[in-house]
Amino acid sequence: MKRGEALLGCAGAAGAFAVCETLSRTGLVPSADLPPASEVLARAVELGGQAAFLDGVAATLQAWAGGLGLACALAVPLGLLLGSVPAANTAARVLIEFLRPVPSVALIPLVSLLLGSGTATTVTLVTYAAVWPILFNTVYGMGETDPVAKDTLRAFGFGRFAVVLRVALPSAAPFIAAGIRISAATALILAVATEILAGFGEGLGIFVAQAGTATDGTRDVLAGVVWAGLLGLVINSLLVGAERRLFPWTPDHRARRA
Amino acid sequence: MTAHMLHIDHLGHRYGVGPPVLADIQLTVPDGQLVTLVGPSGCGKSTLLRCVAGLTRPAEGRVTLDGEPVDRVPDRLGVVFQDYSRSLFPWLTVRDNVSLPLRRQGLGRARRHEEAALMLEQVGLAGTGKQHPWQLSGGMQQRVALARALAARPALLLMDEPFGALDAQTREDLEDLLLRLHREGGLTVLFVTHDIDESVYVGDRVVVLAPGPGHVRADLPVELPPVRDQIATRALPEFTELRAEVGRAVRPAGTATP
Ligand SMILES: Nc1ncnc2c1ncn2[C@@H]1O[C@H](COP(=O)(O)OP(=O)(O)O)[C@@H](O)[C@H]1O
Ligand SMILES: [Mg+2]
Numbered sequence: 001m002k003r004g005e006a007l008l009g010c011a012g013a014a015g016a017f018a019v020c021e022t023l024s025r026t027g028l029v030p031s032a033d034l035p036p037a038s039e040v041l042a043r044a045v046e047l048g049g050q051a052a053f054l055d056g057v058a059a060t061l062q063a064w065a066g067g068l069g070l071a072c073a074l075a076v077p078l079g080l081l082l083g084s085v086p087a088a089n090t091a092a093r094v095l096i097e098f099l100r101p102v103p104s105v106a107l108i109p110l111v112s113l114l115l116g117s118g119t120a121t122t123v124t125l126v127t128y129a130a131v132w133p134i135l136f137n138t139v140y141g142m143g144e145t146d147p148v149a150k151d152t153l154r155a156f157g158f159g160r161f162a163v164v165l166r167v168a169l170p171s172a173a174p175f176i177a178a179g180i181r182i183s184a185a186t187a188l189i190l191a192v193a194t195e196i197l198a199g200f201g202e203g204l205g206i207f208v209a210q211a212g213t214a215t216d217g218t219r220d221v222l223a224g225v226v227w228a229g230l231l232g233l234v235i236n237s238l239l240v241g242a243e244r245r246l247f248p249w250t251p252d253h254r255a256r257r258a
Numbered sequence: 259m260t261a262h263m264l265h266i267d268h269l270g271h272r273y274g275v276g277p278p279v280l281a282d283i284q285l286t287v288p289d290g291q292l293v294t295l296v297g298p299s300g301c302g303k304s305t306l307l308r309c310v311a312g313l314t315r316p317a318e319g320r321v322t323l324d325g326e327p328v329d330r331v332p333d334r335l336g337v338v339f340q341d342y343s344r345s346l347f348p349w350l351t352v353r354d355n356v357s358l359p360l361r362r363q364g365l366g367r368a369r370r371h372e373e374a375a376l377m378l379e380q381v382g383l384a385g386t387g388k389q390h391p392w393q394l395s396g397g398m399q400q401r402v403a404l405a406r407a408l409a410a411r412p413a414l415l416l417m418d419e420p421f422g423a424l425d426a427q428t429r430e431d432l433e434d435l436l437l438r439l440h441r442e443g444g445l446t447v448l449f450v451t452h453d454i455d456e457s458v459y460v461g462d463r464v465v466v467l468a469p470g471p472g473h474v475r476a477d478l479p480v481e482l483p484p485v486r487d488q489i490a491t492r493a494l495p496e497f498t499e500l501r502a503e504v505g506r507a508v509r510p511a512g513t514a515t516p
Contacts, residue, residue, distance in 0.1 A: 148344040155311050155337035156359040156410070166358075170349045249348035249392050 017041075035219040043223040044230075053207060057227065060204040063119055064191040067126025068184055075131045076176060079138025083172070084164045089139070096135075104129035104190055108197045117198035122191055129190040130183035137179025141172025174247040181239040188232050204228060263289045263324055263446050264310065264414060270318035270471075271305055278471035279305050283319070285465060285474065292440050292447040294461035296454060296508060302472025303450045307418050310448060311337055323414065332414070336407030336445075340419040342399040346391040352378065352402050353387030359410040377405040381435060397428035401435070408439065415447045422451070430488050433460055437486055454508060458501050459486060466507040476507035 020037040023029045047053045082089040104125055115121040145168045153167050195205025204227060211220030264287040271280040280302045287293050295303055308314035310321050312331040321328040336359075339345040346355050356377055357370035365373070371387075378384055381401040391399050400420060407415060417436075421429040437460065440447055451457050457464045461480050468475035482496055491497055 146344045148339055148341055149347065151308075151313055152337065152339065152345045153358075154313060154331055155335060155416075157331050157333060157335070157362050167347070170347070173349070247349075249390065 032216065032218060035222065040219055040222040040226060043219050044226040047223055047227065056203050056207050057231070059119075059202045060191050060195065061231070063122040063194075063203070064126060064184075064187050066119075067123045067191065068130050068180070068187045070123065070127045071130035071134055071183060071187070072180060074127070075134035075179075076138055079135050079172075079176070080142065080164060080169060082135075083139045083142025084160075084168060100132055104186075105193055108194050112194075112198060118201060121198065122194045122203075125194050126187045126190045130187040133182040133186065134176065134179040137175045137182075138172060141175030142168045144175065145171045174243065174250050177239070177243045177246065181236065181243070184235050184239060185232055188228070188235065192228050204231075263287060264448070265322045266306075266310070266319070267322070268319035269306070269309060269316050269321065271302070271309060271314070271316045272471075280309075280316070281471040281473050283472070283474060285477075287446060287448065290444045290446055292437075292449060292460065292462045293465055294449045294451055294457040294463070295465050295467055296451055296457035296504060297467030297472070298469060298508065299452055301467050301469035303452075303467055304418055306467070306472065307416050307448065307450055310414075311335060311416055334410065334413040336410065336412035336415040338400070338403050338407045338415070338417045338420045340422050342396065342403045342423075343392070345403055346399055346406075348390060348392050350390075351387060352383070352389050352391060352394070355391060355402060356387075356406045356409050359406060363410060373409055374405070377409045378402075380408070380439065381405045395428075397424055397432065400424060400432060404432075404435070404439075408443070408445075413446060415445050417447065417449045419450055419452065421456070422453070429456075434486075434488065436460065441484060454501060454504050455492070458482075458497060458504060459488075459491065464500070464504050466504060468507075476504070478503060478507075 017037045020034065024031045024034050024036040082092055107128065108121075108125060111121050111124050115124060142164075149167050149171060150163050153163050158166065191203070192205040192208070195201065195203040196209045198206075199209050200206065204224060208221055208224035208228075211217035211224060214220070264285075266283050266285040269280060269283040270278060272278045283306060285293075295306065297303055305314060309316045310323075310328065312321075312328045312335075315329070323332050326332070347358070350358070353371060353374045357365075357374040360370045360373055375384070375387060378387055381404050383398060383401050383405065386394065386398070386402075391402055394402065400423075404420070407417075420436075421432050424432065433456065436447075436449075439445075449457075449460055451460075458480060463480055464476075464478045465474055466476040466478070467473070478500065480500060482491060482494065482500075
């Protein structure tokens with residue numbers, strides 16, 4: 001991000017902050033419904049010092065990472081297969097088009113029923129939600145492989161399998177990484193949402209759910225939401241940074257350097 | 259008796275149900291000869307080269323290399339395409355690009371790097387091994403592609419308009435580099451170009467391919483001294499005469515575009 005963009009981003013956040021603060025302080029919105037932004041922020045900082053809360057965040061992140069990792073392990077090889085064997089792609093198309101529109105959040109009750117309300121449920125749902133962007137981006141990226149690059153490798157005597165591993169996979173890698181970044185955000189939503197609906201155990205979503213039932217818990221709910229947003233922001237910037245470092249040859253990133 | 263390494267026998271091709279692209283191509287190339295294949299764009303030069311490389315299976319006729327029919331990509335083949343930026347792998351360093359073909363020969367890492375360094379030195383790029391192709395100029399990238407094509411010590415080098423995308427000065431430098439490597443290495447080369455001057459300057463023999471469907475219209479020996487010079491050779495009367503003859507074959511009287 002360029003300096004100017006960063007400044008504008010900060011200005012936008014500060015503006016939203018000021019609006020919330022004013023709405024609450026002037027009594028336009030009852031402060032029980034919307035506590036002043038400064039109080040929410042102070043509470044969020046305070047939570048950062050509490051071991052129990054941090055343990056919950058760690059539990060959520062663990063389920064998030066486990067689900068995302070599992071999704072990568074499933075979706076990338078499957079994407080390579082579908083992207084390189086047209087018959088497999090055709091065979092899988094109907095099933096995928098059927099499963100894809102099912103909102104993962106709608107599966108929370110079903111999976112909870114089957115697996116109970118624990119880490120297994122969260123990881124399963126996170127995995128399910130995270131598989132799709134990675135899978136589609138892998139298949140799409142494989143389709144974008146330059147035929148000249150493939151011919152080059154073939155002309156040096158490499159077979160089909162080597163072409164997939166040495167050309168199609170690396171040239172699809174930037175697409176796969178973008179898919180993982182999209183999945184990472186969805187996975188975080190699913191991790192927190194599953195916890196909120198499950199309602200007990202340990203996690204950021206549990207904290208939010210329990211605060212929601214407490215009298216005067218709005219401030220805690222919002223502080224929990226601030227934490228969720230912050231996690232999403234940090235994860236996204238880390239992944240964007242990693243993409244820029246790993247794939248410096250993509251036109252996008254090259255233009256940035258110049 | 260000279261060995262006839264490459265033999266193209268009654269070769270014809272069409273893509274699917276399209277019109278014939280090549281018809282009854284007959285061509286024999288002795289060991290160590292540098293044959294230039296010249297003709298207007300779309301006359302089937304690349305198709306012919308792909309058939310020789312085993313990348314495209316001809317609809318009719320056959321290609322034999324050292325007496326062996328080409329029904330897959332032959333061993334000991336080097337290929338240079340026009341589009342170096344698409345043919346070099348941007349995710350690999352220059353060194354790894356050059357040493358890639360050597361993987362097929364089961365050479366260890368250290369040996370591959372040694373060979374790559376040697377080839378890079380040959381093409382005047384010593385010390386660039388750790389850079390990435392996209393950090394180099396177009397001329398340097400095509401030198402890398404040439405080093406890669408020669409790394410596995412091919413018996414046959416196929417080049418498809420390799421210098422077509424380069425500026426005049428760089429192109430002349432690379433023509434001279436190719437001539438030097440050819441003289442020193444004694445390899446057999448099939449060099450496709452649409453540039454009449456280049457076909458005469460580089461070739462031991464010029465084969466003119468005419469369109470509709472592609473067929474051999476002329477097959478002319480180049481009687482110029484083997485060691486050539488961009489200025490002196492091009493000024494020789496033999497050069498101008500042959501260039502005119504190739505020009506007439508490429509563009510017979512009456513078909514010249516205004
Ligand atoms: N993969 C392909 N599918 C269908 N037609 C093709 C394909 N490749 C080339 N052609 C056609 O074959 C003809 C010869 O093409 P090509 O061999 O590339 O000619 P050149 O290299 O001399 O310009 C052209 O008319 C081109 O449109
Ligand atoms: Mg061509």
